[in-house]
Amino acid sequence: MSTPPELPPDLPVTLAANPVLAGWLDFTEPGVVTISSGKVEYGQGVWTALAQVAAEELDVSLERVRVAPVSTATSPDEGITSGSRSIEESGSALRQACAQAREVFLAAAADALGAGARALGVADGEITTDAGGTGLTYWSLAGPGLLDRLAGDPRPAKQPGRWSVAGRSAPRLDIPDKVTGRPRFLHDLVLPGMRYGRVVRPPAPAASLAGLDDPGLPGDVVTVRDGSFLGVVAAADRAALAAAASLARAARWQVSDSLPDERDLKTFLLSSPAQAVTVHERHDEQAAASVTRTLTAEFTRPFLAHASMAPSCAIARWDGAGVTVWSHTQGPFALRAAIAAGLGLEPGQVTVNHVEGAGAYGHNGADDVALDAVLLARAVPGHPVRVLWSREDEMSWAPLGSAMLARLTAGLDASGRIASWRQDVWSNGFIGRPATGGEPRLLALSHLAGAQPMSPAQDGPPTGAMGSTRNAVPGYDIGDLVVTRHRLLVMPIRTSSLRSLGAFLNVFAIESFMDELAAEAGMDPVDFRLAHLTDPRARRVVERAAELSGWARRPGDDDGVGYGIGYARYKGLAGYCAAVARVEAGTDVRVTHIWLAADVGRVINPDGVINQVEGGAVQSASWALRERVSFDRARITSLSWDTYPILRFTEVPQVEVAIVDAPGQRETGAGEVAQGPVAGAIGNAVADAVGVRVRDLPLTREQVARAIEES
Amino acid sequence: MGHHELHVTVNGASRTLPCEPDAPLLDVLRHDLGLSGPRFGCGLGLCGACFVLIDGQARSSCDFPAWAAEGRQVTTVEGLLDGETLHAVQQAFIDEQAAQCGYCTSGMVMTAVALLRGNPSPSEREAREALDGNLCRCGAHRRIVSAVLKAASQGHASQEAGQAAG
Numbered sequence: 001m002s003t004p005p006e007l008p009p010d011l012p013v014t015l016a017a018n019p020v021l022a023g024w025l026d027f028t029e030p031g032v033v034t035i036s037s038g039k040v041e042y043g044q045g046v047w048t049a050l051a052q053v054a055a056e057e058l059d060v061s062l063e064r065v066r067v068a069p070v071s072t073a074t075s076p077d078e079g080i081t082s083g084s085r086s087i088e089e090s091g092s093a094l095r096q097a098c099a100q101a102r103e104v105f106l107a108a109a110a111d112a113l114g115a116g117a118r119a120l121g122v123a124d125g126e127i128t129t130d131a132g133g134t135g136l137t138y139w140s141l142a143g144p145g146l147l148d149r150l151a152g153d154p155r156p157a158k159q160p161g162r163w164s165v166a167g168r169s170a171p172r173l174d175i176p177d178k179v180t181g182r183p184r185f186l187h188d189l190v191l192p193g194m195r196y197g198r199v200v201r202p203p204a205p206a207a208s209l210a211g212l213d214d215p216g217l218p219g220d221v222v223t224v225r226d227g228s229f230l231g232v233v234a235a236a237d238r239a240a241l242a243a244a245a246s247l248a249r250a251a252r253w254q255v256s257d258s259l260p261d262e263r264d265l266k267t268f269l270l271s272s273p274a275q276a277v278t279v280h281e282r283h284d285e286q287a288a289a290s291v292t293r294t295l296t297a298e299f300t301r302p303f304l305a306h307a308s309m310a311p312s313c314a315i316a317r318w319d320g321a322g323v324t325v326w327s328h329t330q331g332p333f334a335l336r337a338a339i340a341a342g343l344g345l346e347p348g349q350v351t352v353n354h355v356e357g358a359g360a361y362g363h364n365g366a367d368d369v370a371l372d373a374v375l376l377a378r379a380v381p382g383h384p385v386r387v388l389w390s391r392e393d394e395m396s397w398a399p400l401g402s403a404m405l406a407r408l409t410a411g412l413d414a415s416g417r418i419a420s421w422r423q424d425v426w427s428n429g430f431i432g433r434p435a436t437g438g439e440p441r442l443l444a445l446s447h448l449a450g451a452q453p454m455s456p457a458q459d460g461p462p463t464g465a466m467g468s469t470r471n472a473v474p475g476y477d478i479g480d481l482v483v484t485r486h487r488l489l490v491m492p493i494r495t496s497s498l499r500s501l502g503a504f505l506n507v508f509a510i511e512s513f514m515d516e517l518a519a520e521a522g523m524d525p526v527d528f529r530l531a532h533l534t535d536p537r538a539r540r541v542v543e544r545a546a547e548l549s550g551w552a553r554r555p556g557d558d559d560g561v562g563y564g565i566g567y568a569r570y571k572g573l574a575g576y577c578a579a580v581a582r583v584e585a586g587t588d589v590r591v592t593h594i595w596l597a598a599d600v601g602r603v604i605n606p607d608g609v610i611n612q613v614e615g616g617a618v619q620s621a622s623w624a625l626r627e628r629v630s631f632d633r634a635r636i637t638s639l640s641w642d643t644y645p646i647l648r649f650t651e652v653p654q655v656e657v658a659i660v661d662a663p664g665q666r667e668t669g670a671g672e673v674a675q676g677p678v679a680g681a682i683g684n685a686v687a688d689a690v691g692v693r694v695r696d697l698p699l700t701r702e703q704v705a706r707a708i709e710e711s
Numbered sequence: 712m713g714h715h716e717l718h719v720t721v722n723g724a725s726r727t728l729p730c731e732p733d734a735p736l737l738d739v740l741r742h743d744l745g746l747s748g749p750r751f752g753c754g755l756g757l758c759g760a761c762f763v764l765i766d767g768q769a770r771s772s773c774d775f776p777a778w779a780a781e782g783r784q785v786t787t788v789e790g791l792l793d794g795e796t797l798h799a800v801q802q803a804f805i806d807e808q809a810a811q812c813g814y815c816t817s818g819m820v821m822t823a824v825a826l827l828r829g830n831p832s833p834s835e836r837e838a839r840e841a842l843d844g845n846l847c848r849c850g851a852h853r854r855i856v857s858a859v860l861k862a863a864s865q866g867h868a869s870q871e872a873g874q875a876a877g
Contacts, residue, residue: 043812043849171808178813179801179820181748181788188747238731238738309752309760309814309848359812359849391753607808611851615811618850641757641846649842652852 008153012092014038018076019150021104024097025054026068027142031125033060035094036068038078039086040330041174043359044671045608046086048172052604053091056166057098057158058138059122067173070354072336080331080433082362082497084574084669087604091667099155101147108141109134160602160663167663169607174356186328186355187313191384194315196237197376198244200230200251201393202447204635205492206258215250217243222379227449228253231376233385257633258492265300269405269426273489277462280473280483287419287479291411295516299408299509301697303629304401304498305644310358311394312365316373317384322349323377326384327370328357331433335367338434339374342445361619362497365389365398367434368443375444395644396636397443400629401498402428402457402488404468406509411480416521418532420480423510425502427468428488429457432496443494456491465571471503471676474510475569476532493631499616500675503570504623507676508697511566512683516693525565525684526551535569537599540660541578542567544597548658549580560585564684566677570668575600576660577673579617581653581681585689588701591621591653591682598657598673601665609670614655616674622647624679625699719780721746722790730777737761737772739780740787748788748817752846759845762818763787769825771844788817791824800824803862804855811849819845823859832863 007016018024018038026034035054041047051065068075078090102122109127110117113134121128127136160167177184202209209228217223221243222233232247234240260268315326322345329335332352340347357366369389377385389397404427411420434441436458446454459467462485469485518528526546533539545565546552554563562585567578576599584590598613626645630638638644679697686704687693694707717730721744728743735754740746740763749772752760756771763772764786772785791798797805800823810816819842826833826841833841838859847855 043810043814045811171805172810175805175808175810175813178810178816179788179804180792180797181746181817183747185747185750185814187750190745237742238734307848309758309812309846310750311752357812358814361848388751391755611808611811611854614853615850618852619848622850640755641753642755646846646848648846649839649852649856652839652850655850655853 007150010154011151012089012096014076014078014089015093015096015151021097021101021149021151022147023076024094025101025147027138030139031064032066033058033064033138034066034068036075037090037094038070038076038333039081039090040070040332040354041356042081042328042330044612045172045605046081047174048170049087049604049608050090050094051173052166052170053095054098056163057095058102058125060125062165062170064125070332072332072352077333080334082330084570084671084673087667087669091604095157096154097151099157100151103155104146104149105138105141108146109136112136112141166604170605172608184356185310186315186326186357187310187388189315189326189355191315191317193382194384194386195233195235195380196240197231197233197373197385197387198240199372199387200244200248201397202228203253204255204258205494206256206634207253209251210254211252213250213252215246217246223247224376224379226375227447227451229375229444229447231372233376233380237388255634259631259633259635260492261633262631265302265403266405269403269488274426274486275489276484276486278482279462279469279485280464280481282481284479288411290413290419292414293520294409294411295513295520296407296409297513297516297695299406299505299512299695301404301505301508303403303493304623304627305395305629305638306361306364306398306498307395307644307646308358308360308364311389311391312369312398313357313386313388314366314370314373315384315386316370316377318377318381322351323374324351324353325370325374326353326355327366328355328360329366329370330360330363334433334435335370338367338440338442339371341435342371342440342442343374361499362401363399363433365394368397371442371444392639395639399432399494399496402430402468402495404502404505406472406505408509408513410513410517412517412521416523418476418478418517421474421478423472423474423483424486425469425472425484425506426486426488427502428491428495429459430467430495430497430501431460432457432494454491454494456489457495459485459487465573468502470501470506470571471568472506473572475538475572476529477534478532499619500672503568503672503676504620504679505697507566507568508624508679508683511677511680512687512693512695515564515684515687529565529567537576537662538567538569541576541597541599544658544660545578545580545595548597548656549582549593549595551580560689562685562687562689564681564686564688566680566684568676570673574668575670575673577613577677579674579677579681581678581685583682583685583689585686585704589625589686589699589704590651591625591685593654594621594678594681596655596657596674596677597660598670599660599662600670600673601667602663603659604667606659609659610657612670613657613674616671617655617678618647618652620675620678621653621682624682624697628698715778717777717781719782720784722786732778734777735773736775736777736780736785739777740772740785746787746789750814750817752815758815759818759822760815762821762845764821764825767825767828769822788820791820798824799865800827800859800862803858803865807854807858807861809851809854809858811851815845815847819847819855823862826859827863833859835860
């Protein structure tokens, strides 16, 4: 995305990059406003919130607003739908585009009426005067080319105090289809002439195809082989599955051990070659000199899987001009660039149409399966080819969230305040999406003949907002503070973005350590945090979560029951969230309640925010209590829900969310604010319940028992 | 692979279909009958996304051989609609905004319908236990349980009386 020089400064970033108003709004269908965003829906409810933004700014009812499917052919390029930035980026851009479009319409109406535009208003799309309706509407005025103009100087948007559509809970636009089973997901899409493809993946990351016996496939099955990339195309999915199974039996692979020792991730993280960069450095010699007591501790998390409910799926069709792809990618434009670069095409020869998939929590297999479909469809030009990964492929070939180790050292002064803090983080990178750093980074490209292995994932600029060091800079008032990132330069297990990136472990570590420091200082955990927080918004969420949970009245000596708190401001610059967890630690660790308070700036759809925060809390609890990708020295072995268990209905805690209102503050997104604080709260509650600090995730019975043994 | 004929009642309509001997019921529903409600999640009956009612019992269709459905009554989420009118459970899922991605929703709805037929006023605990075979990755559990309890409280059973047993 780049900004044309003639545009005014201060436009929302993605509007400046896509400055033609008609690219965002269409009034062709009478009575309907069709908005285009570059952000995709995957169950986070973003389209509903964006529709509310547009309805509010245009003065039309929400029912009139439709959201156009995202396509590289027609939609504004707003980058990746990630990082909890959709409302901030696309919401700001649409709001401004709508405010400007509304002015264009009012000016056109003024011309038609011979009145001044200032005297005019809009009521549900009809232009009004003091005397009432004029008969002119957006749709009667929207002649060809009316909005084919560049965005002008930023206009003041409606203040939240005057909102009537935004700022109120609106039912999600997508849920009715989902409760009735109507085709909505890419997995449901059937195109004319469609064929079905399946890929036979190597049996391990370090494996190459040494030979292929005759699989004896039916004559109408097409086999595609290129290097170690192997697949089939058939008329029906069952036939493709059967053919892929035959092909798998006929394939002879050379397999090498390339994976680290799963039982000793610390050694893997600490002894692999790594690039060390300082992401935060503030020296305060006076503070450092005041330290009277020093604590140090190490915290770890294992590799974590996206484990989306649906295996990844894609459809591709080649024709004379290039290839069209239907994908549930989070980044249609990046996927287009990656496919084009990987296959030596011009980006204009690739069109990516987004169709909704199951929930995505970062960079999963969606992009990889799209290239699989493109490669298989090349063998049957003119036919759309649908490729669905198996559950096993999804669990073993989609990128994972990296294992991590955080080493923390902190010094308290004589008064019990934190005077000094050092945090070192070891991890593979979290930034490995398609087209990162000019490298396509699509799985099949590393299997084709003559392929280069994928380079280790990146971690972005050295800041506390990026990559593995996301939230590695504690959000507390600490004078002497240095944070260092050690990004691994080898990648035996492919890693990339998983919800909240490094924040999940960093906040778990920081918040666990805060409790250890509070105990050393002889202070209550909530009081200790408040003593190190001056930002009023931070204080408010901590106080609110404590209040919701009845923190001050919690039972002190209940056997096996514990309470813990966790707090963070996501990325150090986005939404604030505090969580209190209550656990019962018997034969197993059970989280019974999580109370959360979140301040995500001004809120478009309150129920949407609550849904995101509570969903984030449950997923974080599942990571913290259960999840761990397992592997032997050759391959991933957690391939099903049996071997990669997630929290079930009977295990999921009661969750209560309070939004701390901040209408004067910019929107910050809500989807990732809970991840870190919930992990911290659960860790602290477990320590409170069992009397021993467990520093290695997940907090399973075995890990708790080990910590007790070692204490 | 030889085909045989499968006779099955799906959403109230008798069907005779050619059937590969080892085809899972889910494939027949999705591919042969074009029903998109039951969804593929894992293929092993471990996630619940493909749940349907077979003679009134909620169960996975991805690991249920189609031949075993011979002569049985199969109901998918599509079959809960009465014309345009939603089933009480479906309406409650909307009222409670009980989904994020919604890929697992049809399976959840089928489990809830089967639960409420056998137990019209379940406790929260009973609702959670009934739903334990359905996985949700987005964390919408609280809302889903609320929707089931809401459907129960709104006299789900009386609505059911007017509908054919699934």
